[in-house]
Amino acid sequence: xxxxxxxxxxxxxxxxxxxxxxxxxxxxxxxxxxxxxxxxxxxxxxxxxxxxxxxxxxxxxxxxxxxxxxxxxxxxxxxxxxxxxxxxxxxxxxxxxxxxxxxxxxxxxxxxxxxxxxxxxxxxxxxxxxxxxxxxxxxxxxxxxxxxxxxxxxxxxxxxxxxxxxxxxxxxxxxxxxxxxxxxxxxxxxxxxxxxxxxxxxxxxxxxxxxxxxxxxxxxxxxxxxxxxxxxxxxxxxxxxxxxxxxxxxxxxxx
Amino acid sequence: xxxxxxxxxxxxxxxxxxxxxxxxxxxxxxxxxxxxxxxxxxxxxxxxxxxxxxxxxxxxxxxxxxxxxxxxxxxxxxxxxxxxxxxxxxxxxxxxxxxxxxxxxxxxxxxxxxxxxxxxxxxxxxxxxxxxxxxxxxxxxxxxxxxxxxxxxxxxxxxxxxxxxxxxxxxxxxxxxxxxxxxxxxxxxxxxxxxxxxxxxxxxxxxxxxxxxxxxxxxxxxxxxxxxxxxxxxxxxxxxxxxxxxxxxxxxxxxxxxxxxxxxxxxxxxxxxxxxxxxxxxxxxxxxxxxxxxxxxxxxxxxxxxxxxxxxxxxxxxxxxxxxxxxxxxxxxxxxxxxxxxxxxxxxxxxxxxxxxxxxxxxxxxxxxxxxxxxxxxxxxxxxxxxxxxxxxxxxxxxxxxxxxxxxxxxxxxxxxxxxxxxxxxxxxxxxxxxxxxxxxxxxxxxxxxxxxxxxxxxxxxxxxxxxxxxxxxxxxxxxxxxxxxxxxxxxxxxxxxxxxxxxxxxxxxxxxxxxxxxxxxxxxxxxxxxxxxxxxxxxxxxxxxxxxxxxxxxxxxxxxxxxxxxxxxxxxxxxxxxxxxxxxxxxxxxxxxxxxxxxxxxxxxxxxxxxxxxxxxxxxxxxxxxxxxxxxxxxxxxxxxxxxxxxxxxxxxx
Numbered sequence: 008x009x010x011x012x013x014x015x016x017x018x019x020x021x022x023x024x025x026x027x028x029x030x031x032x033x034x035x036x037x038x039x040x041x042x043x044x045x046x047x048x049x050x051x052x053x054x055x056x057x058x059x060x061x062x063x064x065x066x067x068x069x070x071x072x073x074x075x076x077x078x079x080x081x082x083x084x085x086x087x088x089x090x091x092x093x094x095x096x097x098x099x100x101x102x103x104x105x106x107x108x109x110x111x112x113x114x115x116x117x118x119x120x121x122x123x124x125x126x127x128x129x130x131x132x133x134x135x136x137x138x139x140x141x142x143x144x145x146x147x148x149x150x151x152x153x154x155x156x157x158x159x160x161x162x163x164x165x166x167x168x169x170x171x172x173x174x175x176x177x178x179x180x181x182x183x184x185x186x187x188x189x190x191x192x193x194x195x196x197x198x199x200x201x202x203x204x205x206x207x208x209x210x211x212x213x214x215x216x217x218x219x220x221x222x223x224x225x226x227x228x229x230x231x232x233x234x235x236x237x238x239x240x241x242x243x244x245x246x247x248x249x250x251x252x253x254x255x256x257x258x259x260x261x262x
Numbered sequence: 263x264x265x266x267x268x269x270x271x272x273x274x275x276x277x278x279x280x281x282x283x284x285x286x287x288x289x290x291x292x293x294x295x296x297x298x299x300x301x302x303x304x305x306x307x308x309x310x311x312x313x314x315x316x317x318x319x320x321x322x323x324x325x326x327x328x329x330x331x332x333x334x335x336x337x338x339x340x341x342x343x344x345x346x347x348x349x350x351x352x353x354x355x356x357x358x359x360x361x362x363x364x365x366x367x368x369x370x371x372x373x374x375x376x377x378x379x380x381x382x383x384x385x386x387x388x389x390x391x392x393x394x395x396x397x398x399x400x401x402x403x404x405x406x407x408x409x410x411x412x413x414x415x416x417x418x419x420x421x422x423x424x425x426x427x428x429x430x431x432x433x434x435x436x437x438x439x440x441x442x443x444x445x446x447x448x449x450x451x452x453x454x455x456x457x458x459x460x461x462x463x464x465x466x467x468x469x470x471x472x473x474x475x476x477x478x479x480x481x482x483x484x485x486x487x488x489x490x491x492x493x494x495x496x497x498x499x500x501x502x503x504x505x506x507x508x509x510x511x512x513x514x515x516x517x518x519x520x521x522x523x524x525x526x527x528x529x530x531x532x533x534x535x536x537x538x539x540x541x542x543x544x545x546x547x548x549x550x551x552x553x554x555x556x557x558x559x560x561x562x563x564x565x566x567x568x569x570x571x572x573x574x575x576x577x578x579x580x581x582x583x584x585x586x587x588x589x590x591x592x593x594x595x596x597x598x599x600x601x602x603x604x605x606x607x608x609x610x611x612x613x614x615x616x617x618x619x620x621x622x623x624x625x626x627x628x629x630x631x632x633x634x635x636x637x638x639x640x641x642x643x644x645x646x647x648x649x650x651x652x653x654x655x656x657x658x659x660x661x662x663x664x665x666x667x668x669x670x671x672x673x674x675x676x677x678x679x680x681x682x683x684x685x686x687x688x689x690x691x692x693x694x695x696x697x698x699x700x701x702x703x704x705x706x707x708x709x710x711x712x713x714x715x716x717x718x719x720x721x722x723x724x725x726x727x728x729x730x731x732x733x734x735x736x737x738x739x740x741x742x743x744x745x746x747x748x749x750x751x752x753x754x755x756x757x758x759x760x761x762x763x764x765x766x767x768x769x770x771x772x773x774x775x776x777x778x779x780x781x782x783x784x785x786x787x788x789x790x791x792x793x794x795x796x797x798x799x800x801x802x803x804x805x806x807x808x809x810x811x812x813x814x815x816x817x818x819x820x821x822x823x824x825x826x827x828x829x830x831x832x833x834x835x836x837x838x839x840x841x842x843x844x845x846x847x848x849x850x851x852x853x854x855x856x857x858x859x860x861x862x863x864x865x866x867x868x869x870x871x872x873x874x875x876x877x878x879x880x881x882x883x884x885x886x887x888x889x890x891x892x893x894x895x896x897x898x899x900x901x902x903x904x905x906x907x908x909x910x911x912x913x914x915x916x917x
Contacts, residue, residue: 065830086834093832104827106536106827106828108536108539108540118831119527121529121833124527
């Protein structure tokens with residue numbers, strides 16, 4: 008069974024002052040299997056951020072279902088939402104969203120502390136992750152004392168320390184230089200190799216080329232998808248950029 | 263660019279920053295108003311016409327200086343806060359191509375507008391309330407009310423000069439601030455990482471020592487005379503201690519809590535400890551200011567109120583009878599019975615009459631011997647000194663209801679501290695047998711316990727005279743003489759009685775005073791003190807409100823981002839609210855609690871200082887302080903509710 012299933016997802020925004028309705032998502036259907044690494048691509052305004060917010064339970068759809076392990080997350084009560092987010096989802100944001108008043112270790116611990124875990128257990132979980140991400144030396148530093156790439160690695164550590172079912176990444180390479188981008192994407196690959204499911208929203212072709220599957224979204228619909236299959240990174244990159252050109256020039260929907 | 267442009271921009275800026283500027287203007291207006299009122303009252307010619315108005319005027323003159331000093335501090339402090347908040351705005355202007363001289367112009371108009379508003383509204387309100395204040399004072403001292411409108415030109419001039427000067431200084435200060443900073447720096451000043459504060463062990467220990475010693479001094483002081491001097495030392499120590507408590511001790515304490523991993527990594531501890539640490543770093547000085555101001559308000563209000571409400575008691579303790587006549591030197595050789603007859607002849611019928619001769623000297627009793635040579639004993643003269651009141655038994659036998667008689671070498675002894683252990687006392691080289699120790703002495707009931715003192719009751723006036731001679735041999739020029747006191751109540755009109763007494767030559771050698779005159783004098787003095795106490799308290803409370811308001815706003819903006827991130831990571835809404843609540847509550851009520859603690863520890867010392875002013879009812883002071891504290895806490899809670907609404911408004915926008 009698929010880990011994540013999105014069915015007939017629709018989101019309509021009504022602007023505050025006029026009665027104009029804006030359709031952000033018109034009819035989105037897709038599913039993600041356990042251990043998959045999915046990238047969602049699209050231009051600005053295509054609805055990808057709306058989609059991610061709904062997947063993250065930060066926003067409610069107008070209609071449709073999002074099933075995680077067969078459970079509809081769009082109908083979770085307000086009370087349980089925070090809890091749900093902590094236990095099942097991990098987040099990596101474009102602007103890192105680290106708290107400056109905690110040192111890096113405490114930033115990583117934050118979701119565990121919120122889940123009321125005991126300190127010895129937190130420490131036990133931290134050690135292997137820190138080694139894997141190569142951030143042993145910066146744990147006692149503060150977020151404002153380290154580089155963007157290091158910040159994003161701390162953020163990744165924070166996302167995976169809860170062993171989430173799904174990691175949601177929103178433009179994770181958006182604020183990084185090319186070297187840090189390379190390192191982070193490599194890291195995502197390693198994490199994914201350990202059977203960690205990742206859904207990443209991006210408009211970087213390079214970032215998307217690391218994914219095992221790329222979904223293209225346009226005008227609130229899934230427009231196209233590409234499986235990586237046996238393609239190497241360069242072939243995948245070429246394939247994605249062709250599709251993007253097609254999208255930009257107004258290609259027709261094809262099944 | 264035209265002048266109108268700058269003016270418009272200035273008005274626009276003021277409107278845009280209404281949330282922070284309006285409270286500032288309000289403070290400015292109220293400060294101006296208070297300054298006007300005090301100056302106007304101090305120079306009001308009607309006050310001269312009231313009996314005792316002059317002494318109130320003198321006190322108010324002193325009050326003017328204090329209010330001016332505080333007006334300067336408060337306005338400057340709050341304005342520096344405003345400028346800090348607006349750095350980003352200035353940076354934006356400069357990036358958009360405004361030169362510093364243009365900014366200076368905009369700022370000039372802004373300052374001018376604020377100044378004009380403060381002066382016009384402040385003086386206007388002042389004129390309106392001035393009359394009311396005048397009526398209140400007149401009522402307090404029980405004077406006839408003079409109607410009529412009074413406008414103080416002098417008050418207006420003083421306000422324009424003082425407030426104007428403060429604004430000029432404020433303007434120059436903001437100019438300096440803008441000049442020394444570069445736009446890029448200004449623009450990013452918000453995003454500079456805040457360093458985590460370090461635990462300052464050394465300063466924490468000094469702080470604890472300061473507070474400890476300050477408190478100890480207050481508790482341990484026995485002698486009110488030395489209390490005055492110790493009081494200032496203790497106040498300075500506690501002020502230093504308070505600053506260190508908020509700046510260092512708090513951070514060190516939080517650091518210690520953070521070290522305990524099992525304690526620290528609990529949801530509510532985790533968020534609040536780290537949050538508090540940064541809050542303390544940024545707000546420590548502000549909180550310490552609030553705490554000290556609150557303590558000042560509480561102490562000032564409760565002491566002045568205690569003094570005011572105990573006027574009757576104070577007068578009673580000094581004047582057990584309506585009239586008191588005292589004769590010194592030659593005049594003390596009078597025969598009291600003749601004096602009574604003389605009074606009756608004059609048409610005055612003395613009632614409850616009490617008359618005695620008394621010898622009053624100082625020394626120090628050690629092992630039953632009166633020590634008169636302080637230098638050789640090498641002791642703190644003021645601290646150890648004791649007073650001795652010697653009276654003949656005959657004069658007070660009836661009043662004190664004492665039976666029995668004494669031989670020339672026998673005495674009764676009463677002390678307000680401890681009983682004498684020895685069987686005999688050696689006074690100026692003569693031995694006296696202590697026949698009895700008295701448990702209670704009516705005469706001493708109203709004596710404020712300023713010093714340790716002894717009453718020595720001797721058999722007769724003759725023995726008293728002999729003792730005076732002995733004293734003269736020892737103390738020489740410093741020796742005191744016997745004086746005679748004649749106290750009585752009387753039905754007839756007080757004024758006429760005292761006139762008669764002073765007319766008669768025979769009795770004229772006595773100095774006559776009456777209770778009602780004394781009372782009026784005290785009322786005038788205390789009314790002045792109370793008035794200034796209330797005025798300053800009002801000023802301090804206003805400053806407190808303002809500081810807290812600004813704190814809440816700044817913190818609101820800073821906390822907003824933090825709580826947003828935490829929510830994204832999975833902090834529950836209810837936890838957000840709880841965390842915000844507990845932090846705001848702690849930060850808000852800590853100064854009040856510490857102020858309460860200060861007031862409690864100040865109690866022993868203030869009680870003794872009040873003794874000096876003849877306020878001997880300790881319980882009255884406790885009640886007054888408790889009342890003031892409750893009233894102040896209520897004001898504080900109201901401020902809390904109002905300002906935290908603003909705070910939640912900012913934080914909750916995305917919560």
